[in-house]
Amino acid sequence: MSDTSPRHAPGAAGTPPTPRVAGIPPTPGTSGIPRRSLLAGAAASGAALGASWLLSGCSGAASASPADALPTAGPTGRPDRGGTLRIARPPASDAETLDPASSLSAYEYLGALYNRLVRIGPDGALVPDLAESWEPDDKVRTWTFRLRHGVTFHDGRAFTSADAAYTLRHILDPKTASPQAGVLAPLVDPKRLRTPDAHTLVVPLKSPNAEFPSLLTNYNCYVIPDGSAASIGRTGIGTGPFKLVSFTAAGPGRITAYPDHWAGRPVLDAIDFYSVADMQARSNALLAGQVDLLSQTNLDFATARVVANSSRATVARAKNAQWYVLPMLTTEKPFTDIRVRQAMKLAYDPEHVLKVALQGAGTVGWDNPVPPTDPGHLASHPVHDPEKARHLLKQAGQERLAVDLYTSSYDPIFTPMALAYQESAKRAGIRIRVRTAAADSYYTQIWMKKPLMATYWYTGRPIDQLLNQVFRGGSSYNETAWADKDFDALLDRARRETDEARRRELYQQAQSAVVERGGAITPMFADRLVGISRKVRGYAEHGFEFDYLGIGLKGA
Numbered sequence: 001m002s003d004t005s006p007r008h009a010p011g012a013a014g015t016p017p018t019p020r021v022a023g024i025p026p027t028p029g030t031s032g033i034p035r036r037s038l039l040a041g042a043a044a045s046g047a048a049l050g051a052s053w054l055l056s057g058c059s060g061a062a063s064a065s066p067a068d069a070l071p072t073a074g075p076t077g078r079p080d081r082g083g084t085l086r087i088a089r090p091p092a093s094d095a096e097t098l099d100p101a102s103s104l105s106a107y108e109y110l111g112a113l114y115n116r117l118v119r120i121g122p123d124g125a126l127v128p129d130l131a132e133s134w135e136p137d138d139k140v141r142t143w144t145f146r147l148r149h150g151v152t153f154h155d156g157r158a159f160t161s162a163d164a165a166y167t168l169r170h171i172l173d174p175k176t177a178s179p180q181a182g183v184l185a186p187l188v189d190p191k192r193l194r195t196p197d198a199h200t201l202v203v204p205l206k207s208p209n210a211e212f213p214s215l216l217t218n219y220n221c222y223v224i225p226d227g228s229a230a231s232i233g234r235t236g237i238g239t240g241p242f243k244l245v246s247f248t249a250a251g252p253g254r255i256t257a258y259p260d261h262w263a264g265r266p267v268l269d270a271i272d273f274y275s276v277a278d279m280q281a282r283s284n285a286l287l288a289g290q291v292d293l294l295s296q297t298n299l300d301f302a303t304a305r306v307v308a309n310s311s312r313a314t315v316a317r318a319k320n321a322q323w324y325v326l327p328m329l330t331t332e333k334p335f336t337d338i339r340v341r342q343a344m345k346l347a348y349d350p351e352h353v354l355k356v357a358l359q360g361a362g363t364v365g366w367d368n369p370v371p372p373t374d375p376g377h378l379a380s381h382p383v384h385d386p387e388k389a390r391h392l393l394k395q396a397g398q399e400r401l402a403v404d405l406y407t408s409s410y411d412p413i414f415t416p417m418a419l420a421y422q423e424s425a426k427r428a429g430i431r432i433r434v435r436t437a438a439a440d441s442y443y444t445q446i447w448m449k450k451p452l453m454a455t456y457w458y459t460g461r462p463i464d465q466l467l468n469q470v471f472r473g474g475s476s477y478n479e480t481a482w483a484d485k486d487f488d489a490l491l492d493r494a495r496r497e498t499d500e501a502r503r504r505e506l507y508q509q510a511q512s513a514v515v516e517r518g519g520a521i522t523p524m525f526a527d528r529l530v531g532i533s534r535k536v537r538g539y540a541e542h543g544f545e546f547d548y549l550g551i552g553l554k555g556a
Contacts, residue, residue: 070301070308070361070529074316079537079552084270088282089295091275096249097233100222101171101178107219108273108295109247112255112548113154114222114238117145117164117201118213120460122542124373126213130159130223130239131201140208140498145201151262153225154236154243161195166226168193168203176229180220182476183465187212208496210503214462241266241549251275267538267552279303279412283531286313292533292553298322299529300412301359307531314534318541320363320371321528324417324456326405326521327479332451334403339396341519346382347389347428348421353523356420357413361529365522367515369457369466372525376463376504378511389428402431406446406453410439413526414454421523448479455479459525460545463507467491471514480519487513 089108100110117131131145151159169190171178187205194202205212215221223239224232231237236244239262242255253273257266274291276282283303285291289312299307299315308315328335328344335341350364363372366381393401405422407414415436422432437446446453457470468491469475473483487510494506514520532539535554540547 070304070317071315072317074530074532074536074539075314075534075554077537077554079267079550079554081267081552082269083553084272085268085293085536085551085553086272086274086291087293087295088274088276088285088291088297090282090297091277092250094250098236098244098247099176099229099233100224101167101176101180101220102233103177103179105220106247106249106253109236109244109253109255110219110222111240111546112242112271113236113240113244114224115151115240116216116221116223117147118216120214120217120462120542120545122540122545124375126217130164134213136210136212136498138498140210140212140496141205143203143205143212145203145213147199147201148262149199151239152260153239154258155225157225158198159223159239160198160226161201162198162226163223164201165193165195166228167221167223170224170229171220173229178220180215180218183215183218183469187215207492209464210495210498210500211462211464215465217462218465242271245270261549263549266549271548283307286531286533288312289533292536293539294531297531298411298413298526299531300416301361301529303412304529304531312534313531316530316532316539316541317361318528318530320373320459320525321541322456322458322526323365323369323371323522324357324413324454324524324526325369325479326417326421326452326454326523327448328519328521329448329451329481330483330519331481334396334398334401335451335519337396337398338517339392340398340401342516343389343392343396343398343401343428344425344430345515345521346385346392347430348424348521348523349384350523351384352424353417353420356423357416358524358526362524362526365524367520367522368511369470369514369520369522370463370507370511371459374463376507378508378515381515386428389430393429399429400431401429402433403452404433404435404450406435406437406450408437408439408442408446408454410442411454411456413456417523418454421521448481456526460542464491464495467507467510467514471510471518471520482517482519484513484517487517 093104095104096106097104098106098109100114116129118126119129121127130148132148134143134145136143147161153159170176171180172185172190187209188203189206192204225237241258241261243258245254245256247253254270256270257268259265276285279297282294282297286294287310304315307313328341330336345367350366354360354362354364368378370377393399405418407418418434422434425432447455469477471478473488490506490510494503497503497506537552537554538550
């Protein structure tokens with residue numbers, strides 16, 4: 001599943017055009033561009049987008065140029081100082097909040113307004129943020145974090161260890177209902193947190209965990225001021241490079257540069273956010289020059305090709321930013337039988353799915369959800385073997401296996417992936433019936449309810465959190481409902497292991513268990529194809545990290 005609240009689909013076809021797209025101001029020299037004029041403007045700039053599914057072909061066949069014809073990075077060169085970056089994002093819930101701990105947090109604002117104690121660097125390693133260093137005791141049951149001096153919140157208050165401790169208590173407070181509480185609560189007792197001085201935080205754990213600092217890189221773990229729970233959702237007061245000017249839930253907002261940021265002033269003067277209902281409208285706003293960057297929008301290949309060939313916009317890639325999965329509910333027949341699950345994995349060719357669904361813009365998954373860039377990734381994998389799949393199905397009494405695979409327009413990759421899997425699995429005699437469900441109720445009526453469906457997750461999770469949150473028995477995010485005591489025991493052993501090489505081996509054994517016994521079919525990791533203006537410079541994104549300090553505009 002995606003890691004933000006479900007985005008609602010646009011209205012039914014035939015709805016009259018709105019006067020303007022989500023409140024985006026007109027391009028200079030125009031006056032209140034109506035939607036029809038916006039589309040025309042996009043056409044004049046080189047390409048108007050219609051139904052991108054029609055451009056790519058309903059079969060998902062590779063009718064477009066190969067993915068390597070698309071740019072691999074945004075425009076190069078140094079940005080000019082100043083200017084306002086305009087970001088279009090999908091609409092969110094009316095209950096959207098600036099509280100980073102919330103399940104309804106406004107994701108695009110968080111990295112601009114706040115900092116965490118620890119973050120993930122471009123190479124996947126942990127790097128300092130508000131914590132300059134951290135170390136465990138010899139039993140990895142107590143972690144001590146040394147915090148930065150000279151850091152201030154946007155209201156002028158000094159950042160201290162009291163703020164760091166309060167942030168953890170806020171996440172763990174049941175009234176906050178934070179998604180990260182399920183990860184931290186088994187480990188951290190909020191009453192035992194200690195702050196021996198203004199720049200030291202001591203975190204005793206309930207059980208040993210050599211990977212604990214990595215769990216604080218989650219985007220729910222941004223640090224907020226001590227005592228701010230009642231107001232943080234509105235004020236957005238943090239230590240980040242930008243401070244809040246305005247924010248409307250599911251609507252527009254504005255942030256401006258914070259000149260006293262501890263890491264230096266950001267390049268930009270301001271960022272404006274706009275909510276735009278559907279991908280086509282967001283893409284057309286980019287082509288018309290009304291916005292500069294499309295957030296949380298993975299362009300399908302056909303749309304990306306149009307954007308990349310336009311005069312005003314182009315495409316950048318966030319490498320392996322998402323992993324796509326077909327989860328089999330292991331509590332529902334026929335997937336209660338491990339032989340059927342193994343056959344479903346052996347039956348299809350992930351290279352074929354990658355080629356058809358992503359035009360090669362990604363990496364083959366081989367049913368392992370740990371990204372190949374992760375230092376703990378297990379490279380070995382089973383091979384595509386439809387004959388062995390047939391043999392397993394015969395053993396299970398499922399020689400004529402026929403199952404429904406649910407998909408929707410919620411994400412443009414779901415249906416091409418489902419159709420590619422359907423085509424490939426035929427070689428093992430498996431009949432897949434692709435069923436299309438409504439996008440606006442997909443994650444309430446289909447996800448974790450139907451025995452087989454299409455979904456995705458963002459990468460960027462530390463390996464410990466990924467395996468525990470998505471695959472441990474009983475986890476609320478365990479979308480296959482797979483429960484395996486031996487697998488859970490491996491994770492517990494890995495958390496206690498202080499030797500890094502041995503800990504990596506244990507996590508790799510856990511990955512083998514997911515591949516061989518689990519219920520998740522993971523064909524591929526997808527590069528996120530991001531639409532940006534040709535004026536943008538310094539775009540960089542990996543996992544949940546976005547470089548708000550360095551991004552800017554040429555000719556600002």
